[in-house]
Amino acid sequence: MRGRLSLADWGLRIKFVIFTTLLLLVVVLVVGVLMVRREREILTERMRETGITLVESLAIAFTDTLMYEELRLLEQGDLLDTYIAQAMARPGTDLVYLMVLDPEGRVVAHNDTTQFGLTYGDAVARRALAAENTLVQRDRSRDGRELLDVATPLAISTKRWGTLRAGFSLHRLEAALASGIRQILGLTAILFVVSLGLALALGRMLLEPLRRFARVMERTTGLHDVPTGEVDRRDEIGMLARQFAAMLGRLREANAELQRQHDAMGRAEKLASIGRLASGVAHEINNPLAGMQTCVAALQAGEPDPATTRQYLGLVQEGLGRVQGTVRQLLDFARQRELVMAPVDVGRTLEETLALVRYQVERKRVKLRLTLSPSLPRIRADAGQLQQVVLNLLLNALDAVPEDGSVDVGARADTGGIEMTVADDGCGIQEEHLGRIFDPFFSTKGPGKGTGLGLSVSYGIVQAHGGRIGVESRAGAGSTFRVWLPATPDGREGMA
Template sequence: MSIWSLKRGLSLRVSLLLYLVLPLIIVLAVTGYYSLERLEQQVEKRMQEDIELIARAIRGPLEHSLEHGREGGLAQTLASAFRIGRVYGVYVYDAGGRKIASSGPREPEVHSVELAELAAKGDRVGGYQDARGAQIYSYFVPLSDSVGRNTGLLQLTREGRDFQNYIERVRKQALVLLSLLALLLVGIVIYAHHRVIGRNLAALVGCMARIEKGDRSHRAVACGPREMRHLAVGMNAMLDSIARSENELEQRRRNQIELEQRLLQSQKMAAIGQLAAGVAHELGTPLSVVSGKAQRMLRKPDLPAPIAEVFGQIRDAVQRMEHIVRQLLDFGRSNPLRLRTAALDALAESAAAQVREEATAKEVTLRLEGPQPAPRTEIDTVRMEQVLMNLLLNAIQATDPGGRVDLRWFADDQTLGFEVADDGPGVPEELHNRLFEPFFTTKPVGEGTGLGLAVAQAAARDHGGRLSIGRSESGGALFTLILEKSGENK
């Protein structure tokens, strides 16, 4: 499953809103609902208490006016009730329930019998009533004289819509406040998500997307809160572990391929070596016979010159064939190494001495160089001199007249070896892998057997080393023979 296919699910921000903010808003709404209901009750009670306060304020003057029969005092007291607070109507009844004074636009629908009963009981009562289609709140207060006898009843009213309008305003304000709180909560969560999680998580997702596209070297930047940093560090550690595992697997695969190739090459070389040794053995004796007879004929003093020239050509051809036979024998032999301690400069000088005649004939300068005192190691001197001689002969043949061939020895902490460089045309890079195959040669037909480098490579491997080809500073070929240190220099 790719990273982008996961986008069909809920994002972390939406999940936070659904599973955190939404429940909080619901809890807030339920709490607000019950709080508002309680507030409405408190508001209604407070407004009722306002009516009761007004009733208590005008009760005394009304009782005094009723006891002394002062109608003007009644009217003045009723008018003062409207100045004290928001009162819809004020009504005064006698003990029998008959209205004796009133002030207000509408009269509530209350029967005189009910009023008489209220006056007789002497209880203070409040409640909602219908006054010609309008809901009003009525509060009844009994009136008495100076000796405590019930003399009448006071009724104060207030419009029900006053309560309703106020409660409606409270509801609207509560709804606005709840909405603002919800929006504020959503905004805080979104902002906090972006600052703390969103951008850091987006960076991690972007990092994983780059890795998914093939950028295996890319790593996440550890930033943000501690948990996000731990996540980035953990992801980087996982990627490093995967990279190491892949590198190990790749290295094992390469080693396996190399071992298989070496096994196949060894089997191939062994088969070719057996064939070469058999062919060389079968050719060796006849060639020796031909060479011996040609030598005896050339020793005769009375041999005509044309015939002597023919026998000379036969001798030269046989010598070339014997050289090829020796190379076949060298390639096919599986003799164990005869190790002895030798200095690298001595090996180089011995090999150079054997090819100096060819170098002089072609006017090629042969230069030897390396650190002194030269490193010493345990080595099969005969086979190593043969390797160096083959490399030097190839270099001399590839160099133009007047050129130069360098033989250098070197050593470091773990390895030592030789380098043979020439200033010839070099070897095309596409031929580097085939150059050490038996019977492969870049020389014209008749000028090489293709066994010299194969023999050199086999000798290097027998010593636990390797022979490689590159390009010299002058553009020619550079052969490097690397051996592991052994003996007193290890």
Template sequence: MKQRQKYVKRFIPVWVKLALYGSLGVVLVHSLHIVVGNTLATRALYELMNRQGRALARALVPRLAEALLTNDRLRAEEIVSGALVNSSVAWCAVYRGRRRWTTTRGEHEPSQLHHRAADDRETVIVAWHGHRFMEVAEPLLEGGAGLLRIGFRLDEVRDARRLLAMLLGSMAVVALVLGVVAAVLVAKNITVPVRAMLEATGRFDPADEPRRLGVASRDEIGILARHFEEMMIRLHEAHKERQQLQQRQIETERLAVLGTLAAGLAHEINNPLAGMKNCQRRLASGKLSEDKRDRYVELIGEGIERVEELVRRLLDFARPAPLEVEPVEVREILRRAAALVQPLFEKKRAVLREESSGGETVLRCDRHRMEQALVNLLLNALHVTEEGGEVVLSVASQGGEVVFSVADQGPGIPPQYRARVTDPFFTTKKPGEGTGLGLSVTQNIVRAHGGRLEFEFPSRGTVVRIRLPLGHGDRAVDAVESPAGSGPSDKA
């Protein structure tokens, strides 16, 4: 979970991305608004000035035409001077062909204007020394008497454009700030359920009761959050059903193994019973000395203790109980599992050899479950072992792990079956000889302890290993010789 949280922290949160995208959208929209608005406003101002200029030119044309017809140059100069009084008019002149007929010049008039035809009515833009002008032309008497040319300064349009740009820019800044704030608030509101689902995913454990996300929105994200809650509940229920199924499998296999062990222990119990019966007959005859009578009573007590020990082992193995983890010496698990199956090995005249390497190792585990796992492996090994064959049960500490091994000398597992040996109900035994749950249950027990089940297939036989980690609270102590000695022991 910690690695997942570190991985998530490397990325920009979704709400930040949404806020950035929203802010970028606001900037782009208002930038476009400024450009388009400024362009449209400029065009509108040009059109307005063109109409005003055209109206002024048409108002002057009749008066100038009259002065031209009477060749009254003084009258024409007065009309031109009157037009120049307007501050927006840069020049006003009458041209006849290429020659300028009036001499009055405006303050900002260019020193030379390009030639225009007598019937030219087009409005043109003139640039002169960093200034821009709009020139309106109107023919006099359809061009026969000359051409009136009036130039208007565009400084006012330029100033109006700048003022408009500043106004739109200020509005854009205000809109940007408001848009960013709105984008952040909306993005956070949208991503709250997403964040809740992300945190729930990080802490979700199917073994624990899932907690509600607390998302009350009715939009798509709210629906998604509720579906996510339902999914966690279904996973939790599925996990509980799976645990219950595994527990049933363990108990089923336990009962099957119990029947097998009971058949083997029947012979072990019959021997002390026969001895006790013989002692009882001798005591009933009444023809024994006091020493012999005491000896027979002692033998009967030893036989009863032997039967009690055998029955106790069987009951300990058969008693169902939840997983109870406690410190256990691994060689004790080895000896108890071997003692449970020893009668079956003796009945088949096979050899069970126990081996342990290193010192005393204490493992935190469920003693009974680990015994069941080893018994399952030993019974499988015994099944494929011929009369007089040998099975080796060993335990060792390797690199922070405890390794239990069961090695047989049987024919081995065919390659086509090796991938399925841990599947529930899969077995190669004859009908009635097995449930097909032994290795599956063993694997579940091992996984419940955080370990793993391994198989090795040498040229002959099979080696099955149980690897369990020495986790928190586990300890391996220095070598301590057991009362039985340090070397491997053979049991025939």
């Protein structure tokens, strides 16, 4: 069952588009809300100014009428009603009501005659009666519609006859506002789509070079595969490409230095192994030399018959062949050369390596056994380095076992390769040392008895061949080293 995807699983382009889209959405919504609010304020202010202008212009005529009525120059009520009827009949004023209140709040004129004589005591009416200048308030009609109530005093100097109140419907304002909102929303949607398209294009423009460079990095299979396509760019992608190329350069230098150190360690360990083999090599050479010396002395002592001479010369030739073979084996092992990978007969390599330690085996009376499984596949390896690994393991095993001990060497076909084993019944390895035995210069032997490089060099050689090396050991119960190396690709290239 697949787990839920987290934000970290999303691609950089998806994150960029989502983040940009959300940001644009927030910005567009904020801008839309501000534009709607501004449009509302503009329309409300426009209606407010229109209402104030209308009411204040009517107030002049209403004030004159009330003054003339008080002076009994006009008949009371008729002219006020006429003015109210004319004002209500004007098109486009949005008037809902128009009334005149006396100082106590009683209706003395109203467009709705049923309101005549009523006294208004609500909060809006009280504030209107108390206002000394034109006052604009929000109010609601009896049917719940929102209104704009504009009130202005009907007064001359300190003389006040009442208050003129006019109620303006906000329906046209709301309709205009709704139309404006639709236009703003349409503009906002267009702006959002355009911005989203730009975000996608910008994301592609910014991230495609990065994706292209990532693909180049993915195809980089070696330290010499330096990506050059983006190095010449002058932006951050180019800087990243140059830093990546510089990093590969530093890695190449470090790898070369590591290889030099590894080669030096290998040479040091090989020389140390030759030193440990010196006594055995001398024995292998001295034995045939002693036989040859005996034959030469016998020939010099008299005049043997031709048959005896041929026999002595044959023995001398055989001894020279043994010496030549021993020297050739030692030179092949000691010779420094480039790594050459080729199909290798593992069984033959093991046999030749065991021959190099024959003297040490005989001197300690060690039981050395070689067990080879039939039909061993060849492996692709450097024969000299493989022999060095086996020799290092053999010399360590011979150092670990007592006299009359035993060392078992074997090789068998394993899944996809060959497993070689070197087992002994020696002193074993302490558990706390098992994790360090492949470290350079680590040794449990006494001073002067080892360089501490043998297993480290062997580990590096096995790793370079694509194999693995491990150990099973217990203090006092011996050790078993296992080396696994891959077979040649077809697994049948020559059989041992």
